[in-house]
Amino acid sequence: MGIVENIGSQKHWVIELMRDIQTHKGRMTRGAFHVEGAMVVRRALQAGRTRFILCTDRFANSSEFTDFGGLDVDCYVVSEGLMSKAVPAKPVPGITACVDLLLEEPASLLEGYSPLIFLVDRCENPDNLGMLLRSLDAAGIDGVFLTDDGADPFNRLSVRASRGAVLNLKLAIVHDSEIWVNAARLRNFKIIATSAHGDVCIWDEDLTVPLVIIVGNEHTGVRESLKILSDSVVYLPMSGLMQSLNIAVAGAVVAYEAIRQRRG
Secondary structure, three states, X not given: OOOEEEOOOOOXXXXXXXXXXXXXXXXXXHOEEEEEOHHHHHHHHHHOOEEEEEEXXXXXXXXXXXXXXXXXXXXXXXXXXXXXXXXOOOOOOOEEEEEEOOOOOHHHHHOOOOOEEEEEOOOOOHHHHHHHHHHHHHHOOOEEEEEOOOOOOOOHHHXXXXXXXHHOOOEEXXXXXXXXXXXXXXXXXXXXXXXXXXXXXXXXXXXXXXEEEEEOEOOOEOOXXXXXXXXXXXXXXXXXOOOOOOHHHHHHHHHHHHHHHHOO
């Protein structure tokens, strides 16, 4: 491991940085976000994006800490009380890491052979967004556009719900989503919007071509301007009392249907 240093002051630069990156502005300014929990910290280390580790003295004295001993990353040790000042999580995490925040250029998501891309339109709830990203990563989606008026994928709650999927997915945040949908159309992408009131069942839609799938806000769905630009608006068949699914669940079902079709 790199240096191991005990911190006892709230004014230490590590604590101040960790506090800063709890806000969207701080994350964008610092170019960093944080992950928490041993499993996700390991994933961050494997991704090669970890700036440093911050852990409690209790965790540093545990057998689990030895798993991190052979890595060339600096580690800072604090009391649980000071950890709670740095990271507003309950329960207080035993180990966290500061990680480089990387975003893709939007145009890069439209490159490659027959990409499968999602556009997430104004997802409000960071937990929902994190769970959706976890499912999209598991399915093997090539990239995700996120509108800038939705939840921040690097919000602590999103990162936790994604189980670290934000470390692996190609993410691009866009302001004018209609511009990027039109850019995809010019590159011969098929555009599909999802809606509980869609016209075509997802099972009857060809999802094997270069594709952008749009999933929308938890309450209002995909905005009308994006539906107008879509080649079709698809729905998931409902047989029970419920007439719609949570955005994370619906997105996962659509993603796996697309993967199933592509694998024949």
